[in-house]
Amino acid sequence: MEHSNTQTAVLLGVLALFIVFNVLRARRGKELFIRRIPGVDHIDEAIGRATEMGRPLLFSSGLGGLDIITLQALEIMSHVVRHAARLNTRVLVPVYGGDPPLFPVVEQVYREAYVAEGKPEAFNPDDVRFLSGDQFAYASGVMGLMHREKVAGTFLFGYFAAESLLLAETGQQVGAIQLAGTPQTDQIPFFVAACDYTIIGEEYWATSAYISREPVLLGSLVGQDWSKILIAIIILAGLVLALFYGPNNWFSLLWKI
Amino acid sequence: MEQKTLSQRVQAIDRKYLYLLLGVVMIAPLFYQEHFLPTFVSQEAVGIYEAVEAVPPDKVIVLAADYDVATMGENQPQLEAAIRHIMKSGKRFVILAQSQVGPELAEKGAETLAKELHKSYGVDWVNWGFLAGGVPMLKGLASNVRSEVKKDIHNKPLDEIPMMANVKDIHDVGLWLDFTGSGIWGMYVQFIYGPYKVPLGVGCTAVIGPQLFPYLDSGQLVGQLFGMRGAAEYEELNHHFGRGDRAMPSISFAHLLIIVLIILGNAGYFVARRRGGGAR
Amino acid sequence: MKNPNPYPHFQGHHLIFPAIIKNPQALWLMIGASLAFCVLIFFLLQLLPGRSRRWLIIGCTFLAGCFYSMEFFLPVHQLEPGKMGNFLTPWVEPLGFFVMSMGGFAIGLGVVNLAAYHAKAIAGRKQGWENSVVFFLALIAMIVIGIWNVHVGRIAQQIKDPGVLKAFEHHTKTVTDGYELLFNGMLQPLGATMFSVLAFFIVSAAYRAFRIRTLEAALMSATAFLVLLSMVPLGMAITSSINVHSGYAGLRLENLGRWILVVINMSTVRAINFGVAVGGLAMSLRVWLSLERGAYFDQKV
Numbered sequence: 050m051e052h053s054n055t056q057t058a059v060l061l062g063v064l065a066l067f068i069v070f071n072v073l074r075a076r077r078g079k080e081l082f083i084r085r086i087p088g089v090d091h092i093d094e095a096i097g098r099a100t101e102m103g104r105p106l107l108f109s110s111g112l113g114g115l116d117i118i119t120l121q122a123l124e125i126m127s128h129v130v131r132h133a134a135r136l137n138t139r140v141l142v143p144v145y146g147g148d149p150p151l152f153p154v155v156e157q158v159y160r161e162a163y164v165a166e167g168k169p170e171a172f173n174p175d176d177v178r179f180l181s182g183d184q185f186a187y188a189s190g191v192m193g194l195m196h197r198e199k200v201a202g203t204f205l206f207g208y209f210a211a212e213s214l215l216l217a218e219t220g221q222q223v224g225a226i227q228l229a230g231t232p233q234t235d236q237i238p239f240f241v242a243a244c245d246y247t248i249i250g251e252e253y254w255a256t257s258a259y260i261s262r263e264p265v266l267l268g269s270l271v272g273q274d275w276s277k278i279l280i281a282i283i284i285l286a287g288l289v290l291a292l293f294y295g296p297n298n299w300f301s302l303l304w305k306i
Numbered sequence: 307m308e309q310k311t312l313s314q315r316v317q318a319i320d321r322k323y324l325y326l327l328l329g330v331v332m333i334a335p336l337f338y339q340e341h342f343l344p345t346f347v348s349q350e351a352v353g354i355y356e357a358v359e360a361v362p363p364d365k366v367i368v369l370a371a372d373y374d375v376a377t378m379g380e381n382q383p384q385l386e387a388a389i390r391h392i393m394k395s396g397k398r399f400v401i402l403a404q405s406q407v408g409p410e411l412a413e414k415g416a417e418t419l420a421k422e423l424h425k426s427y428g429v430d431w432v433n434w435g436f437l438a439g440g441v442p443m444l445k446g447l448a449s450n451v452r453s454e455v456k457k458d459i460h461n462k463p464l465d466e467i468p469m470m471a472n473v474k475d476i477h478d479v480g481l482w483l484d485f486t487g488s489g490i491w492g493m494y495v496q497f498i499y500g501p502y503k504v505p506l507g508v509g510c511t512a513v514i515g516p517q518l519f520p521y522l523d524s525g526q527l528v529g530q531l532f533g534m535r536g537a538a539e540y541e542e543l544n545h546h547f548g549r550g551d552r553a554m555p556s557i558s559f560a561h562l563l564i565i566v567l568i569i570l571g572n573a574g575y576f577v578a579r580r581r582g583g584g585a586r
Numbered sequence: 587m588k589n590p591n592p593y594p595h596f597q598g599h600h601l602i603f604p605a606i607i608k609n610p611q612a613l614w615l616m617i618g619a620s621l622a623f624c625v626l627i628f629f630l631l632q633l634l635p636g637r638s639r640r641w642l643i644i645g646c647t648f649l650a651g652c653f654y655s656m657e658f659f660l661p662v663h664q665l666e667p668g669k670m671g672n673f674l675t676p677w678v679e680p681l682g683f684f685v686m687s688m689g690g691f692a693i694g695l696g697v698v699n700l701a702a703y704h705a706k707a708i709a710g711r712k713q714g715w716e717n718s719v720v721f722f723l724a725l726i727a728m729i730v731i732g733i734w735n736v737h738v739g740r741i742a743q744q745i746k747d748p749g750v751l752k753a754f755e756h757h758t759k760t761v762t763d764g765y766e767l768l769f770n771g772m773l774q775p776l777g778a779t780m781f782s783v784l785a786f787f788i789v790s791a792a793y794r795a796f797r798i799r800t801l802e803a804a805l806m807s808a809t810a811f812l813v814l815l816s817m818v819p820l821g822m823a824i825t826s827s828i829n830v831h832s833g834y835a836g837l838r839l840e841n842l843g844r845w846i847l848v849v850i851n852m853s854t855v856r857a858i859n860f861g862v863a864v865g866g867l868a869m870s871l872r873v874w875l876s877l878e879r880g881a882y883f884d885q886k887v
Contacts, residue, residue, distance in 0.1 A: 051496075051497075051500075051501070051670070051671075052657075052658055052659075052660075052662045052670065052671070052672075053658050053659045058659050061867075064864065064867060065867070065871055068867070068868045068871055068872075069871065069875070072872075072877055117866055117869045117870055117873065118866075120869070120873065120878075121869060144696070146696045148689065149689050149690065149691075149692035149693045149695065149696065150688070150689050150692045152692065152695050152696050152699065153692060153695055174699075175703055175706070177699075178699065178700070178703060179695070179696035179697075179699040179700050180700075182696075183773075183777065184376075184777070185376060185776070185777040185780035185781060186776075186777070188780055189776075189780055197714065210488070211376070211487070211513060211781060211784060212780075214784055214787050214788065214791060215780065215783060215784060215787060217791075218787040218790065218791055221791075221794070222321075232862040232865070232866070234517070234855050234858050234859060234862075235513055235514055235516065235517055239791070241795075242791040242792065242794075242795040242796075243787075243791045243795065249858070250858040250859075250861050250862050250865075251858070251861035251862055251864070251865045253862070253865070254862070254865030254866070254868065254869055255865070265872070265877050265878075266872075269868045269871075269872055269877075270868075272868060273861075273864050273865055273868045276864045276867075276868075277860065277861060277864055280860055280864070319793070321790045324786075324789050324790050324793060325786045325789070325790070328785065328786055328789050329786075332785075343819035343820060343823065344819055344822070344823055344826060345819055346819065346822045346826075346840050348840065348844065374774070374777065375774035375775065375777055375778045376777045376778050376780070376781040377781065378778065379778070379781075379782075407770075407774060442679045442682065449669065461743075512817075516847055516851055516852070516855060517855070519847060519848050519851070519852040519855075520852055520855070520856055523848070523852065532817075535817055535818065538819075554818065554819050555819075555820075557817075557818050558818035558819055558820030558821070559820070560785070560789075561814045561815065561817065561818050561820070561821065562820060562821075563789070564788070564789055564792050564793075564814060565811055565814060565815070567789065567792070567793040568792060568793060568796045568807065568810075568811075571793050571794070571796065571797065572796070572797060572798050572807075575797050575798075576798075
C-alpha cells in the first residue's frame with residue numbers, strides 16, 4: 050500500500066490516539082501495571098554471573114541498521130552496559146556494518162552509559178568493535194569473539210536472520226548464559242531452542258518499559274494493548290459477519306486493500 | 307571420578323559425534339543416484355506450475371534471482387526447475403536480481419539448460435543483471451523497463467536484443483517469480499502485485515517458508531516452493547530427476563536422525579529421572 | 587554527440603525535479619540551500635541554551651517524520667498515467683537519496699575502527715596478533731585488486747580496437763583472476779560454509795533442548811516430529827497407503843503437517859505479527875514525537 054485509504058487513516062489515527070492518550074495519562078501520574086516478563090528479569094542475573102566469573106559479556110544488536118528495532122536494542126544495551134559498568138564488568142559489542150551510521154551511534158550509547166555511571170575513564174573503545182557488513186562474516190566474527198574472550202553471558206537483541214542459531218549455539222558451546230529477543234517470528238524458534246531466556250514478539254518492545262518503569266513507556270504499552278483489543282474486535286466482527294453473510298459482506302470489503 | 311551411567315551418557319553425547327553422524331547420514335545417500343523415495347507434490351508448488359502454464363505467449367516471466375551463494379543450495383535447484391518448465395513450455399523469461407551474485411548464478415543455470423533444451427539467449431531469455439535501488443528501481447522498472455535497464459548482463463543494449471522488442475513495462479510481464487532466502491519478496495508483494503496485480507510466486511528457503519503462508523492464504527501469492535522440497539516437487543511436476551530429488555533422501559535421513567536423537571535424549575532423561583538422579 | 591540530458595540517472599524519474607532536468611542551476615540552488623540550512627542548524631545547536639536546543643531537536647525530528655506521514659496520508663490524485671500521488675510524492679525519492687548520501691559519510695568509520703584495533707594488537711603483540719596481520723593483508727589485497735579490477739573494466743570498455751582489447755585483457759588477466767579468486771573463490775564459499783554450519787547446529791540444539799519435562803514440551807515435541815516427517819518423502823511414505831481422495835486423506839502426514847503450519851502456526855504468527863506491528867507503531871510514534879525515554883533519548887543536550 051503506497052498511500053493510505055480512508056479506513057487505514059482512521060484506524061491508524063485511532064491506534065495513535067490510544068497510544069498518545071495513555072502516554073499523557075501516565076505522565077499525569079496514573080499508576081499503570083505491567084506483567085512480569087521472565088526473560089528480562091534475568092538480565093541482572095546474567096550480569097552478576099559474569100561478574101562472579103570474571104569474564105566479559107557480549108551484546109549483539111543483530112543485522113539491523115539505524116531503525117526502530119535496533120534503537121530498541123540499543124536501549125536495552127544501555128541498561129546492560131550501565132549495570133555492568135557498576136560492577137566493573139566488560140561488555141563486548143560487535144557492530145554489524147550494513148548501515149554505516151549505526152557504528153558511531155552504538156559507540157556513543159556505550160560511552161554515555163559509562164558516563165552516566167560516573168566511570169568515563171573505564172570506557173574502552175576497543176570493546177565496541179566494527180566487524181563486517183557481510184552477514185556471515187559478522188556471524189563468524191562474533192562466534193570467534195565468544196570463543197576467544199570466553200564470554201559468560203550473551204545478549205542477542207535486534208534484527209537477526211539465519212545467523213541467529215550460529216550465535217546462540219556458539220554461546221551454548223562456551224557455556225554462556227544467553228538472553229535473546231527479536232521481533233522476527235522466524236528466528237524465535239532458534240532462540241528458544243538455544244538460549245536460556247527468550248523474549249518473544251511484542252515483549253521485545255515492552256522490554257524498555259519493563260526495565261525503566263518510565264511512565265511514558267508504560268503508558269505507551271497500555272495504549273498498545275488497547276490497540277490490540279480494537280484489532281481483535283475488528284477481526285471477530287469480520288469473522289461473525291462472514292459466517293452469517295459470507296466473505297464478501299460490507300464489513301470485510303471495507304478492510305480490503 | 308564418578309562413572310556416568312548409560313542414561314547420563316545418552317543425554318550428553320559429545321556434539322562431535324552428532325556432527326559426524328549427520329555428515330555421514332547426509333553424504334551417504336548422495337552416492338545412490340536412483341529415485342527411490344516418492345515425491346508428494348504440494349498445492350503450493352502446483353500453484354506456481356499452473357501460473358507458469360497460464361502465462362500468455364506474448365508476455366514474459368520475470369525470475370528474480372535474489373539469492374547468493376549462501377542459499378544457493380536451496381534456491382538454485384528451484385530456479386533451475388522453473389527455468390526447465392518455462393523453456394519446455396516455449397515461454398520467454400527475464401532474469402534480474404537485487405543481489406550481486408544472483409544474476410551470474412541464474413545465468414549459469416539457464417545456459418546449462420539452454421544447451422540441453424536447444425534455447426538461445428536473446429530469443430528465449432534475457433538477463434538484466436543486478437539492479438540496485440530497491441523500491442524506486444522497482445517503480446521505475448514497472449513504468450518503463452528501459453529507465454532502469456539499459457544493457458543486459460553481457461553489456462549489450464536492450465534494444466539490440468530480439469526478445470526485448472515487445473517488453474516495455476510491467477504490463478508485458480505475465481508472472482513474477484522470486485527466488486530468495488531473505489525478506490525481499492515483501493517488496494514485490496507491495497510494489498508488483500499490489501498496484502499491478504501481476505501474479506507473484508516465491509521460491510524460498512525452508513526457514514522463511516512459514517512467513518509466506520498468510521500471503522498464500524490471501525491470494526497475494528499464487529504459489530510457493532518451500533526449500534529443497536519445493537525444488538523436488540517442481541522437478542516431479544517436470545518429470546525430471548534433478549538436484550532437488552537427489553537431495554531428498556539426504557534431507558529425509560537427516561530429519562529422521564534428529565527425531566532419533568531427540569527420542570534418545572529423552573529416553574536417557576526419563577530413565578535417569580526414574581532412578582532419581584542424572585544429568586539435565 | 588553531447589548527451590542532452592546531463593542527468594541520465596533521472597531519465598525515468600521524470601516526476602522528480604522536472605524543473606531541474608530543464609534547468610541544472612536549480613539543482614545547485616537546492617544543494618546550496620540545504621547546506622545553508624544545515625550550517626544554520628549546526629550553529630543554532632552550539633549557540634542556544636540547553637532547553638531551547640532540545641526544542642530545536644524536537645522540532646527538526648517532528649518535521650522530518652511529518653514528511654513521510656503526510657505523504658502517506660494526504661489524498662492522492664493522478665500525477666501522470668499509471669502514477670498516483672500527492673504534491674509530496676515527487677520528493678520521496680530525492681529525500682531517500684539524501685538520507686543514503688548522509689549515511690555514506692560514515693562508511694569509513696568502521697574500517698578505521700577495525701584498522702585501529704588490529705594495529706594496536708600488532709603493536710602490542712597481543713595474543714593472536716598474527717591474525718591481525720592477516721586482516722591487513724586481506725584488507726589491502728581486496729581493496730587494491732577490487733579497485734584495479736573496476737578500473738581495468740572501465741578502460742576495457744573504452745577500447746574499440748579488438749586487437750588492442752585482446753592484448754589489454756591478456757595483460758590484465760592476473761588482476762581479474764585475482765579478483766575472481768578472492769571474491770568468488772574465497773568470500774562466497776566462506777559465506778556458504780557458515781550457512782551450512784547451521785545444519786549441524788540445528789541437530790545439536792534440537793538434541794539438547796527438546797527435553798520433555800512438561801505437558802507443553804510434550805505437545806511441542808509431538809508437533810515437531812509430525813512437521814519434521816511431513817516435510818520429507820521418507821515421512822510422507824509412512825502414510826502413503828491412505829487414499830488421497832478418501833475421507834481420511836487429512837491423516838496423511840503431508841496434509842497433517844500442512845494443517846499444522848497453515849492453520850495453527852499461521853494464525854499464531856499472524857497474532858504475534860499484529861503485536862509486533864502495533865509495538866513498532868508505538869515506538870515509531872514515541873521517537874517521532876520525542877516521547878521516547880531511554881538512555882539515548884533523554885540525554886542532556
